[in-house]
Amino acid sequence: MGDKTVVTVTVNGEEHEALIEPRLLLVHLIRESLHLTGTHIGCDTSSCGTCTVLLDGRPVKSCTVLAVQANGRAVSTVEGLEGPDGLHPVQEGFKEEHGLQCGYCTPGMMMTSVALLAENPDPSEQEIREAISGNLCRCTGYVNIVKAVQYAAAKEGVTA
């Protein structure tokens, strides 16, 4: 029971192989096996969303996905956002619009926002609020987070 198994997961475009127990959660694979600690663990009960990563492009709570279920699939984390030209527009938006204070929810907020803008490049305020409704912030408040996403949408609209 619980024999270790080899998984191959592409994280931020780079293929990783790991020998893991089937009960290992995806967030632990990301943080402890791959040492990508930008993805945070918050509530650990699938409530807060700070562990949000993209699994094959869709945002999911990585505390509630088994690492073995990511075998052969693509994962994107906050570390993959910055490109050769600097910050991702969503990152820049959070910086410019003061979309964070303590920063704990920020990686999850940004991954959810990136997925939203990929699907809906020009979201309304209501659509932004609905999209981030599974991500909790306990200090900045949502006003500036919404502004940060709007900033990114405007910026991406210009560059696209």
Next chain:
Amino acid sequence: MLPSSFAYVAPTTVDEAVQALAAGGGDAKVVAGGQSLLPMMKLRLAAPGTLVDINGIAGLDVLEEADGMLRIGALVRHGDLERSALVRDRYPIIHDAARHIADPLIRNRGTFCGSIAHGDPAGDWATVASALNAELHAVGPDGPAVHSARDFQTGMFETRLGLDQVLVEARIPQPVAGQGSAYLKVERKVGDYAAAAVGVVVVLDGDTVTEAGIGLTNVGPLTIDAAAAAASLVGRSIDDAAALEEAGRLAMEASDPPSDLRGPAEYKQDLVRVLTKRALRTAGARARGEQA
């Protein structure tokens, strides 16, 4: 929090999944989206010896109309239903419910069939499936088996699904002329279970109700098929306020909610009464092609 250790099996066919369940000897669980099962395993409320992951089985993501039925495969996520134009245009009760299940992130993983198989009376889909009179198609060692969504749940987290069966697909009758439906849910906040929710389906001939189905969520130990409330509407006008009031009262009488953090029992019962009437008005408007 980590789950207890388990053996992990990732079959690529339904037959392999059935074999893996049999090999697990009653201590194996199917995982699809895992958004209810994994939290329970992390809290050690569940500790299956074997986890049979069906995510690698091709074809279980089917979402299409065929042979007079809407087929919802075991890997169709809440978010797939939320985003489906077919569902939005033809099955408003499903679209309504999909938009308010858990939160958008969980909706990208959790599945329609998994929610029903989980057997939680707080699950929205069991109510929707009951109101729509869905067939639940399973496969076990003895071959296929079909369960009715209306009496599928037998207890808290217990259903008619055999321990050696995989629920592969739900099939929902395609809407007939004059059909309308709606799902109304009151929740304290995004991500919470319903304080109460009501799903209704009506078929109208002119203004007269010829068929109805009403399901109730999280207001008793089981998902509730409010059959008496639905039957009371047949032959009456959807515009008859007294008929709607009676259906609301009968739905309320079918409910048996506990008092808890989501409110006292009396409040939840009154929610059932009011939500039933509102959902019927919305479904009636939709049946007549009006905006609602």
